[in-house]
Amino acid sequence: MLCNSKLVNAQKCINLPPNVRNPKTVMNLERLGSLFPQKFSFMRILIRNLFKKNPNFQITSNKLNSGGKGHCVLSVELGKQVYSLVCFTEKLNPQERSDRVIATKWDASFCLYAGIPSDKQIEKLESQVKIQEKGRFDKNVLVLSRANKSVTLFENVVNSLSKGEQPSKNKIKKTSYLMRTTAVYGNGKFGIADRDLISKIKELTPPFQVEMLTVFLIREFSFLYVEHCAKLKGGKNAVALDYNLKKYFGIGNSTGLGMAPFLVNHPALLHSWILAKELILAEVLNFKNINNSQNNRFFELLKRANNHINEWDVEDKIQSKRIKVLRAEINSLLNNLTKKKPPNQYPFKYIFNKTHNLSIESQELIASILIEFAPDNFNGIEECLANPNEPKIDSSMLVSELSQIIEKNYDWVLKLNLKKESSNTYFWYVSQEKLEPRLGNRYKEEGSELEMPFNIPLYVQKLKKLLDKYPYKNDTIANFLLKNPSQRYIIRRIQNTAKYPYSEIRNNLVDKNCRPIDMLRCKLAFFGASKFDPKSDRWTRITLFQGAPIASEFISGNKNYDDWSFSTLPN
Numbered sequence: 001m002l003c004n005s006k007l008v009n010a011q012k013c014i015n016l017p018p019n020v021r022n023p024k025t026v027m028n029l030e031r032l033g034s035l036f037p038q039k040f041s042f043m044r045i046l047i048r049n050l051f052k053k054n055p056n057f058q059i060t061s062n063k064l065n066s067g068g069k070g071h072c073v074l075s076v077e078l079g080k081q082v083y084s085l086v087c088f089t090e091k092l093n094p095q096e097r098s099d100r101v102i103a104t105k106w107d108a109s110f111c112l113y114a115g116i117p118s119d120k121q122i123e124k125l126e127s128q129v130k131i132q133e134k135g136r137f138d139k140n141v142l143v144l145s146r147a148n149k150s151v152t153l154f155e156n157v158v159n160s161l162s163k164g165e166q167p168s169k170n171k172i173k174k175t176s177y178l179m180r181t182t183a184v185y186g187n188g189k190f191g192i193a194d195r196d197l198i199s200k201i202k203e204l205t206p207p208f209q210v211e212m213l214t215v216f217l218i219r220e221f222s223f224l225y226v227e228h229c230a231k232l233k234g235g236k237n238a239v240a241l242d243y244n245l246k247k248y249f250g251i252g253n254s255t256g257l258g259m260a261p262f263l264v265n266h267p268a269l270l271h272s273w274i275l276a277k278e279l280i281l282a283e284v285l286n287f288k289n290i291n292n293s294q295n296n297r298f299f300e301l302l303k304r305a306n307n308h309i310n311e312w313d314v315e316d317k318i319q320s321k322r323i324k325v326l327r328a329e330i331n332s333l334l335n336n337l338t339k340k341k342p343p344n345q346y347p348f349k350y351i352f353n354k355t356h357n358l359s360i361e362s363q364e365l366i367a368s369i370l371i372e373f374a375p376d377n378f379n380g381i382e383e384c385l386a387n388p389n390e391p392k393i394d395s396s397m398l399v400s401e402l403s404q405i406i407e408k409n410y411d412w413v414l415k416l417n418l419k420k421e422s423s424n425t426y427f428w429y430v431s432q433e434k435l436e437p438r439l440g441n442r443y444k445e446e447g448s449e450l451e452m453p454f455n456i457p458l459y460v461q462k463l464k465k466l467l468d469k470y471p472y473k474n475d476t477i478a479n480f481l482l483k484n485p486s487q488r489y490i491i492r493r494i495q496n497t498a499k500y501p502y503s504e505i506r507n508n509l510v511d512k513n514c515r516p517i518d519m520l521r522c523k524l525a526f527f528g529a530s531k532f533d534p535k536s537d538r539w540t541r542i543t544l545f546q547g548a549p550i551a552s553e554f555i556s557g558n559k560n561y562d563d564w565s566f567s568t569l570p571n
Contacts, residue, residue, distance in 0.1 A: 016275075016501055017279070017282065019282040019285075019286060020275075020278040020279060020281075020282045021278050021281075021282075023409075023501045023502050023504075023506070024412075024506065026274060026278065026502065027274070027502060027504060027505055027506045028505075028506045028507060029505060029507045029514070029515065029518040029519065030360055030518065031360050031364065032505065032518055032519065032521070032522035033515065033517065033518025033519070033521045033522060034322075034359075034360045034361045034363075034364045034521070035364050035368075035521060035522055035525035035526075036364055036365050036367075036368040036525055036530075037368065037525055037526075037527075037528040037529060037530055037565065038277065038367070038368040038371040038372070038525075038565075039280075039371050039372050039374055039562075039565075040276060040277070040280070040371070040374075040381060040382065040385070041525070041526055041527060041528030042206065042207060042208045042209065042212050042385075042526060042527050042528055043212050043215075043216075043527060043528030043544065043545055043548065044528055044562065044565075045206050045209070045212075045382050045385075046209055046212040046213060046216065047216075047548055047549060047561060047562065047564075048561070048562055049203060049206075049209070049382075050078075050554060051549075051554060051558075051561045051562075053078050053079065053203065054554065054555075055076045055077055055078055055554055056076070056077055056555070057074065057075070057076050057220070057551040057552075057554065057555075058074070058075050058076075059072065059073070059074055059075075059224070060073045060074070060075045060084065060116050061073035061122070062224075064089060064225070064228050066232055067091055068089060068091060068225070068228065068229050068232065069089050069090060069091050070088075070089060071086065071087060071088050071089070071122060071126065072087045072089075072221060072224065072225075073085070073086050073087070073116070073117065073122070074087070074217050074220055074221055074224075075116050076213075076217070076551075078203045078204075079201075079202065079203050081114065081115075081201065081203075082114075082115055082116055083112060083113070083114060083115075083142070083213065084112070084113045084115065084116050084117060085110055085111075085112055085113075085214060085217035085218065085220075085221065086110065086111050086112075086113050086117060086122060086125055086129065087108055087109075087110050087218075087221050088108065088109050088110070088125075088126055088129055088130055089107065089108045089225070090105060090106065090107060090108070090109075090130075092105055092106070092107055092148075094151075097148050097149075097151070098148075099148065099180065099182050099254040103182065104131075106132075106146040106147060106148055106182070107147060107148045107149045107179070108146065108147050108148075108179065108218075108221070108225070109129045109130050109132060109145070109146040109147075110129065110143075110144070110145045110146065110147070110214065110218060110221075111125060111129045111137070111141045111142075111143065111144050111145070111192075112141070112142040112143040112145075112210060112213065112214040112217070113125070113140055113141060113142070114139075114140045114141075114142060114193070115140065125141075129144065132144060132146055132183070133190060133435075135190060136190060136191050137190055137191040137192045138191060138192075139191075139192070139193040139194070139197060140193070141191075141192040141193065142186070142192060142193045142198060142210045142214075143184060143185065143186050143192065143210050143211055143213075143214040144183075144184075144185040144186075144189070144190065144192055145181055145183060145184045145185065145214055145215075145218065146181065146182055146183060147179040147180060147181045147182065147218060147222075147251070148179065148180055148182065149178065149179055149180075150175050150177055150178055150179060150180060150252060152171070152174065152175050153167075153171060153172070153174075153175040153177070153178060154178050154179070154226060156168070156171050157178060157226050157230075157241070158226055158229045158230045158233060159230075159233070160230075161226070161227065161230035161234065161238055161239055161240070161241060162230045162231075162233040162234025162237065162238050163234060163237060164234070164237045164238065164239050165239070166239075166241070166242050166245065167245070169569055172245065172248065172249075172569065173311055173569055174313070175252075176248060176249060176250055176531060176543050176546055176567075177222075177249055177250050177251050177252035177543055177546070178222040178223075178225075178226050178249055178251075179218065179221075179222040179225075179251060179252065180251070180252030180253060180254055180541070181215065181218065181251060181252070181253045181254070181544075182253075182254050184211050184214060184215060184253075186198075186208070186210060186211050189435075198210055199386065205382075205383065205386060206382045206383070206385050206386055207269070207385055207386050208527065212527070212528075215251050215253075215544050215545065216545055216548070218251055219249070219250065219251045219544075219545050219548075219550075220550065220551050222249070222251065223241055223246055223249075223550070226241065227240055227241060243550075244570035245570065246550050247547060247548070247549070247550060247564075247567075247570070248546065248547065248567060248568075248569060248570055249546070250530070250531075250543040250544050250545045250546030250547070250548070250567075251543070251544045251545055252541060252542070252543055252544075253529070253541065253542050253543070253544055254539065254540075254541050255520060255524070255539065255540060255542070256520075256538055256539030256540075257436070257437050257438055257439055257516055257520075257538050257539070258436040258437055259519075259520055259523055259524075260437065260516045260519040260520055260523075261428060261437045261452065261454070262523060263505065263519055263522060263523060264454055264456075264505065264509065267391060267493065267496055267497070267500060267503035267504060268387045268389045268390065268391065268496065268500050268503060269386070269387045270502065270503055271387065271500035271501070271502040271503035272384060272385055272386070272387040272500075273385060273526050274502035275500075275502050276381050276384060276385060277367075277371065278502070279378075280371050280374045280378055280381070281367050281370060281371055283374070283375060283378065284348050284370045284371065284373050284374065284375075285346075285348050285349045285352055285370070286346075286349070287346070287347070287348050287349075287373070288345055288346060289344060289345065289347075290347055290348065290373075294373060295342075295347070297372075297373075298348075298351075298369065298370075298373070299334075299337070299338070301369045301372060301565070301566065302330070302333075302334055302337075302369060303334065304565075304566045304568060305330065305365060305369060305565075305566040306327075306330050306331060306334055307566075307568040308530075308566035308567065308568050309323060309326055309327055309330060309365075310327060311568060311569060312531055314532075314533045314534065315533075315535075316533070316534040316535070316536075318534070319532065319533075319534050322359065322361050323361075325359050325361070325362075326359060326361045326362055326365065329358045329359060329362040330362060330365065333354060333355070333358070333362070333366075336354075337351065337354075348370055348373070351366065351370075352366060352367070352370060368565070372565065391492045391493060391495070391496035392492065393477065393481075393488065393491060393492045393495065394477065394495050395476060395477050395478035395481070396476055396477070396478070397476065397477045397495065398473070398474055398475070398476060398477070399467055399470055399472065399473050399474070399475050399476070399477065399480055400473040400474060402467060402477060402491065402494065402495070403464070403467045403468070403473075405494055405495070405497070405498045406460060406463070406464050406467070406494060409494070409497050409498060409501070409504070410460050410464075410494065410497075410504075412506050413456070413457045413460045413461060414460075414461070414464065416457050416461075416508060418457060418458055418461060418508075421443070422511065422512040422513070423457075423508060423510075423511050423512070424442060424455070424458070424510055424511075425441060425442060425443065425510060425511065425512040426439050426440065426441060426442060426509075426510045426511075426512070426514065427439075427440050427442050427447070427448045427451035427452075427454075427455075427510060428440075428451055428452040428454045428509070428510070429447055429448075429450050429451050429452060430450075430452065437452070439516060439538065442510075453489055454509045454510060455508075455509070455510050456490070456493070456504070456508075456509065457508045458510075459489070459490040459493075460490060460494065462490075463487050463490050463491065463494075466484055466487065467480075477491060505519070515537045516537060516538050517534050517536070517537045517538065517539075517540060520539075520540055521540070524540075524542055527544070528544065528545075529542040529543065529544055530542065530543050530544075530546055530566075530567070531543040531546065546567045547564035547565070547566075547567025547568075548564050549561050549564065
């Protein structure tokens with residue numbers, strides 16, 4: 001099905017449909033940092049598209065030796081193209097294992113390769129993939145990644161399986177993955193294939209599909225690897241990992257500031273993601289009636305979500321407190337709705353309205369559950385998530401029009417006191433060594449002259465003053481820019497916000513109280529990540545593909561392939 005017409009129209013016009021939530025409500029960091037995965041997260045999209053293709057997963061090469069070192073190739077055919085995850089493993093000393101981006105050794109390193117590599121190609125890849133950022137690649141390499149074993153769980157599972165036993169569920173509950181990636185590079189970095197090449201492949205058109213496919217295959221490799229190590233240790237006594245435990249296991253990920261600027265640098269794309277979510281939610285809330293099956297399904301999902309968050313434990317004090325509140329509120333909501341059934345008319349709107357006085361985390365959890373009921377006319381919305389439109393200056397716009405846009409869409413900026421030192425504490429820059437974004441303290445660190453243009457409120461306020469002083473209100477922006485060429489960036493951004501209302505985060509991103517971790521969670525939620533586990537306000541651990549089908553299920557024709565949200569520990 002083609003893109004939903006509502007979405008297309010909303011992308012082209014300035015005014016949003018009247019039934020969607022206002023950007024003032026949606027586009028603040030507190031809410032963006034409370035999002036949960038939902039039906040149109042990129043991982044869910046990948047799994048649905050995989051099942052449509054009935055893919056054949058194969059181990060096309062396995063040369064892991066008795067020490068667990070070597071290489072392995074997992075291949076899958078999609079359409080007319082075969083994609084291969086090429087895996088290289090090392091035996092690390094504990095002191096060599098680190099999740100930090102400055103690490104130079106990992107338990108395993110990977111690349112997603114277009115085709116099935118020959119022995120000669122594998123040999124060439126090994127010399128480059130193992131050194132990650134220092135390596136150089138060609139367009140046949142689509143994604144570059146690396147991962148470490150879970151220190152707390154991997155060996156425990158190996159020991160259990162080697163004795164013919166399944167691992168302890170208490171151990172699994174605490175760490176729901178066997179391996180944890182520390183980077184997943186795409187989009188042309190280090191010479192790998194550009195997004196433009198990948199976007200032409202029908203099966204991989206939605207955003208981040210090659211990256212998600214890579215992580216899914218790494219998950220499959222983690223099962224193969226742990227069973228290999230168990231067999232080496234236990235011989236004939238060793239058993240395979242239980243099917244249900246495999247489904248429960250995801251892939252861990254450790255990610256930091258490198259991800260955060262994406263949302264600022266791709267405003268049109270951010271708008272498309274948020275708009276899709278809000279349109280679907282609005283449509284579901286407008287259901288006048290639901291049938292018994294939908295009602296039962298809602299309560300099933302709510303109970304599952306309730307169990308899921310009861311298994312969500314973190315050390316971070318702020319997030320731990322939020323989870324505690326979330327548990328109490330969702331449990332109370334479940335009990336209340338069980339005692340008093342929703343009305344026959346507009347039942348989902350009634351349920352969602354019940355969350356208005358609850359925490360933002362509770363509101364967004366219920367929103368994600370309701371999106372599961374997206375009507376069939378939204379089945380093509382995946383195509384709309386890749387917005388190709390980059391912000392462009394409308395030079396014919398009048399100065400007075402631009403000033404009005406600022407007053408309407410950036411009213412929150414005009415209220416800020418930017419003269420306070422705290423409002424200008426941080427600066428964003430790119431590390432020369434790792435080519436990754438970083439955050440510096442303007443008053444304690446050097447390098448602010450190299451900062452990325454993320455001080456949006458300051459730029460808007462300066463522009464507004466220039467516009468107010470400019471005597472020719474009916475002059476065009478073209479003429480204004482002839483006299484003020486340094487304002488091109490912020491004008492383009494403001495005009496883009498008028499076209500795409502969900503494109504701007506409504507917070508000062510250089511303020512002392514800004515929490516970059518909220519930006520990370522927003523993007524990770526759209527990926528489909530769960531078990532958000534902050535380690536500071538700048539980096540976090542998460543779990544990917546937890547509960548998702550495993551490769552063997554694609555062959556079996558499992559009809560419940562899309563029902564894996566809010567995964568819980570199997571009985």
